Amino acid sequence: MQIYLPIAEMSVNVLLLLAMGGAIGFLSGLFGVGGGFLMTPLLIFVGVPPAVAVGSEANQIVASSVSGVLAHWRRGNVDFKMGLVLLLGGLAGSTFGVGLFSFLREQGQIDLVIRLSYVVFLGIIGLLMLYESLRSMRRRRAGKSGRRKLHQHTWVHGLPLKMRFRRSKLYVSALLPLGIGFLVGVLAAIMGVGGGFIMVPAMIYLLGMPTSVVVGTSLFQIIFVTANVTFLQAYANQTVDVVLALLLLAGAVIGAQFGAKAGARLHGEQLRGFLALMVLLVCTKLFFDLLVRPGDLYSIGVGH
């Protein structure tokens, strides 16, 4: 069953889109991640123009984050004050990011930058996760349970503009969450991701937030940042395909249910190990695409 996507201007099998949404939804339910960083490359692999993939995926993440944050909100796992500070940085970053996106698109470099960003970030995150999960698996086997300090004091704590975040039990400089928010905002705009896969480790390791509030708070600010990206991409570049976003979402909602059930039966370290391998696989594929001599050295740019 084919459907014509009005903005991507291509005809795609509905079942393929639903299956993709379902598969990524399953993984996001399984691993507790947004899945944008896997969905956008997948859309590019099936032939959706990278610019449309990024814009539409941002739109889909708005929806999936809303459904996610509502669950966390009910459990009180959202630090709204921290979320707002991150959000301020995120709004500035995503606005800057969409501007950068438009500029690179005119220069004919946006596809390259999207792919390169994925290679770099998926590579880093994948390796870190793999290392973490291997280490904790080994530690578990050795039977040791090393107690981590709540957080270490580093140069970060010397920064000015300190703010108190009660829900997170933190007293840190507002510059830090602002900066993290900004960086993740730029990535959200260029890569079409919520940025949870960078935000969450940054909140845990850089800010030292308690893990219980990390996911809810990150989802909270992702809604607004991806909404901002959706709006700006639609306004400046006309690259948001609502039909595509809704189809992916429909699949993702169903997939996530099964993913969450499956996740309850597996060990955390193993899950993270799996996810790390998958991330590295996607990263490698994207990397090789950049290295392999393209079939045609000439290609059509914007205005096509």
Added chain:
Amino acid sequence: MMRIRPTPCATEGRPGRRALAAVALAVVALPVALLAVPPLLRAAPLVADLSQHLVAITTGFTGTEVLLFGAVDEPGDVVVVVRGPDRKVVMHRKSRVLGVWINTAQMTFARAPSYYAVASSRPLHEIAAESLLARHEMGVENLRLALPRAKASANVAQEWRQGLIRNHQALGLYQKDVSPVQFLGNRLFRARIALPANVPTGSYQVDVFLLRDGRVVTAQTTPLQVGKIGSEAVVYDFAYEHSALYGLIAIFVALVAGWLAHLAFRKT
């Protein structure tokens, strides 16, 4: 970018069956008409029409075929050239930088047809001389794709042109081969114009040439509209004409969808 809002009298139903009906009609009606008209009028050397003048891109659109049919007064060769609306095309060329393939050069064609197809009753080079083919842009290699001379020497320009053509062929927008014009007897002919799923919208021009002894006897131009229709057209037009509002609606739709998903989750 050109957008055509088609009139609501869009043709529906299966194009194949319609085309068949049109041929049947042409086969029956044309000879009768030719016999019936007085000799003076009968002299019109070339008559041609399309099975449909409007191609509607709807939700289930996966490409379609338009049938061209017509009659000539005496045997001859028929060449059909179909062109989509002209567009500016920006081309990039990649080269290897630090092991990675990167767009390093750029060239803008002021105008190139967004769709191009040729049908002919015989191989083009058997019908007419190269100069005539070039003059009427018959055959993809004869497309006039001009580049500013200051920017590209003849050799370089040719490579960019080939690149543009290859890319359009890969997308199915320029036909790789000349498709046949089939004669039914000596006078009636028909040809199929294949439009792929990603066919650009706008006003197409279908030129039908009648050639004898390597010369164009006469030619006829028929318009063909390709337009998005129904929800596709609404979404597309809205996204381009009211971008800001489209963005807000996209967010709103996502918020509602997310909330509904949350409700569905909670039930289970």
